[in-house]
Amino acid sequence: MNDSSIALNLLGIIAVLFTGAIIALIITAVVMYFIDVNQSAHTIRRNYPVIGRFRYLFEHLGEFFRQYFFAMDREELPFNRAERAWVYRSAKNVDANVAFGSTRDLSKTGEVMFLNSAFPTLEKDAALPSEVIVGPYCRKPYTTSSIFNISGMSFGALSKPAVRALSAGAAKAGCWLNTGEGGLSPYHLEGGGDVVFQIGTAKYGVRDHEGHLSDERLKHLGEHDQVKMIELKLSQGAKPGKGGILPGEKVSAEIAQIRGIPEGHASISPNGHPDIRSIDDLLDMIEHVREVTGKPVGFKAVIGDKQWLRDLATAIKGRGIDRAPDFITIDSCDGGTGAAPQPLIDYVGLPLKESLPWVCDLLKQHGLKDRIKVIASGKLVTPSKVAWALACGADFTVSARGFMFALGCIQAMQCHKNTCPTGVTTHDPKLQRGLVPADKAQRVAHYQRNMTYGVGLIAHACGVSEPRLLRREHVHVVMATGLSAPLSELHPEPVTLIDDESEVRPEGPDVEVKEVTHDTHA
Structure with missing residues (x-):
């Protein structure tokens, strides 16, 4: 042929x-x-x-x-292209400089701007973030200088290679990694860095066969040198009033063993701790966990109702300052999640711009600000937002989605399914293959270091030597008129009132603030 x-x-x-x-x-x-x-x-x-x-x-x-x-660079939600691009460049450690001018709408209500000093901090006078001691009254206090850390993301919500990359990256950068409520996996410890263990409403990782808190498991947890703090999660941004949700298809045999639940069944946590139904219950639980483990213990909450926090401050002073929570993590309706009902994501909880300064003021009024450290959480993925949080009074900031971007997340909005195209939130081996832990760990470390550097740039421009010296007088907020007002006037620092409990009340967003006007000749 x-x-x-x-x-x-x-x-x-x-x-x-x-x-x-x-x-x-x-x-x-x-x-x-x-x-x-x-x-x-x-x-x-x-x-x-x-x-x-x-x-x-x-x-x-x-x-x-x-x-x-x-979508335009600055209009997409929950994170716009400009924000994601900054994270991607920082994670890859490439040139993050831009040209021509800002693309921000500088007249948009709520936008922040920092007041540069006529005499900025010189490079020779610049300092790294100062050290902070958490839990001075417990047997094993935690000392760290990191201002930007990895927020709670469970093994289960995240894939194995994602947790391994975060663990190794956190160790390289010198920041902590929060386990999320899914328990302590070998992959959280693999990198050798600091770990914050989160106790959720289902007590995963520290529960007995009946689902109750196990002192035996708590003691074992306290023996881990890498576990530096323990966080009781009362509520989470994006779903306050709802427990963690992990679909059954993501509950593998390994995840089921770590959490102490049946394989293949949806992991749905209670919407609150069954054994914490009052302020006294909360303080008793914090004391108990701290005594058993010897580690600093605090709680995480989305701020909504405020009266319970006023009552909490009063109860702490009645018990004694040594029995206070060692830290409070303030989450907000700005926060994220792998899965939650849309009514909660869209409509429940206060934003961080309102809750953070209010809580810091409450603690200061009661003389508790130095004792109880404040951790801020909620869309803090760029240096300006972290710098703002520090200026408001936060001692630390944490981010989950920022570090997900560093891992390669493209905001595909598939977290609640098993179809994440970048391998970050899926347990499909074919999709996980694209996420190489060794490579992504380096990006996690780059992102954290470049964030710290970026916040330092803002601090030095404002004339202070390091980020933790930023204050509210360094920040202005754009008002409805298009003009800006000092953050220190919108949220004035309160006077500490110790003796007259009847007058202790934080100034803040729940107090009417008259709009500030400026003389054009001032």
């Missing part, structure tokens, strides 16, 4: 296959047509059979295409 005959035969085969494919496509379209016109559940498919099905495809792909082709 010559070459021309072979070619003709191949063309014939191709023609037959092509014809067969066309016929199969036509048959499929006809079948779909009759299915669509006879079904009653979907109006679009009934009125526009076959082509109406493309609506669902376009709807699914829309959230991916918007961020690349249609």
Whole structure:
């Protein structure tokens, strides 16, 4: 058989296959047509059979295409392209300088700006963030200088390679890694860095067979040198009033063993701690865990109702300052989650810009600010936001989604499914393959270090030697008029009132603040 005959035969085969494919496509379209016109559940498919099905495809792909082709740099939510781009460049440790001018809308209400000093801090006078001691009254206090740390993300919500990368990256950068409520896995410890263990409402990792807190497991936890602090999670940003949710398809045998739950069953935590139903219960639990483990113990909460915090401050002073929580992590409605009901994500809880200064003021009024350290959480992914939080009174900041971006997250919004395309929140081995822990650990470390450097740039421009010296007088906030007002006037620092309990009340967003106007000649 010559070459021309072979070619003709191949063309014939191709023609037959092509014809067969066309016929199969036509048959499929006809079948779909009759299915669509006879079904009653979907109006679009009934009125526009076959082509109406493309609506669902376009709807699914829309959230991916918007961020690349249609959204402006500063308009997308929850994180816009400019914010994500800064994180990506920082994580890759490439040039983060930009040209021409700011693309921010500097007249937008709520925008912050920092007041540069006529005499900025010189490089020779600049200092690294100062050290802070957490838990001075416990047997094993924690001392760290890190201003930016990794917030709670459970093994289960995150994939194994993601946790391994975060663990190694945290050790390289010298920051802590919060375990999230899913228990302590070997991968949290693998990198050798500092770990904050979170106790959620289901007590995963420290529960007995009945689901109650186990002192035996707490003692074992306290023996881990890497575990530096313990955080009781009362509520979480994006879902205050709702416990953790891990779909059954993500509960593998390993995750089930670490959490102490059945494999393949959805892991749904109670919406509150069954054994913490009052302020006294909370303080008793904190004291108990601190006594058993010897480690600093605090709690994490989304701020909504404020009266309970006033009552908490009063109760602490009644018991004694040594029996206070060692820290409070303030989460907010700005926070994120792997899975939550939309009504909670959109409508419950106060934003960090309101809750953070209020809580700091409350603690200061009661003489507790130095004793109880404040950790701020909620969309703090860029230096300006971290610097703002420190200026408001936070001792530390934490981020989850910022470090997810450092791992390669593209904001695909698939966290609650097992289909994350970057391998960060999926347990599909094929998708996890793209996330190489050794490479991503380096990016995690770069991001943390570049964040610290960026906050330092702002601090030095304001004339202070290190980030923890930033104060509210260094910050202005844009008002509805388009003009800015000092943060120190919007949230004035309170006077410490110790003796007259009836007058102890923090100034802040729940107190009416008259809009500040400025004389144009001032």
